[in-house]
Amino acid sequence: MIYVDADACPVKAEAEAVATRHRLKIFFVSNGGLRPSQNPLVEMIYVPDGPDVADMWIADRAGPGDVVITGDIPLAAKCVEAGAQVLRPNGEPLTEKNIGQQLATRDLMTDLRAADPFRQGGGRPFSKADRSRFRDALEQAARRAQASRPK
Structure with a gap:
């Protein structure tokens, strides 16, 4: 399965196309505002507003054999720990080898922005x-996910 942290994801169409090609179920998780898909492999999950509600929904379900698409580093860390493959929307994989550094960088940047309110922008x-x-x-992740499924 593929789980997409969909609220600000710029690659929803690409994710749906790959999921369809590989006949993988895909969940778009958001707190609303997404146009439903007619694709039977796509399930739209609308969670209540609130901090990290979509992230918790994904983290509670993702595991080995799944692919998670997110730019949220704490969510990625939970999913990596659960055994899922994680990709950022730019294609960068988040793995056991690099997630610690990604968390540290995220925390550092949060501290820098808090110390200098004029230091904004992405x-x-x-x-x-x-x-x-x-x-x-x-x-590539979809192929690995299919290969890891029990026969």
């Missing part, structure tokens, strides 16, 4: 290359 804009990298990474 990184570079999402690009076509990011979208392409994501599609390739999800294809």
Whole structure:
């Protein structure tokens, strides 16, 4: 299965296309505002408003053989710990080897922004290359997920 932290995900269409190609069930989890899909493999999950409600829904279900798409580092850490494959929307995998560093960087950046309220803004804009990298990474993750399923 594929779980998408969907509220701010820029690659929903690509994720649905890959899931469909591999006949994998895909869950788009958000607190609303997403257009429903007619695809029978797609399930829209609408959770109540609140901090991290969508993240908790995904973290409670994701495990070995699943793929999670999120830019949320604490959610990614929980899913990696549970044995799921995790991808950022730009295709970067989050794994046991790099999740600790990602959490530390996130915490450092949070502290820097708190210390300097004028230091806002994110990184570079999402690009076509990011979208392409994501599609390739999800294809590989979907193959691994299918290979790890019990026969």
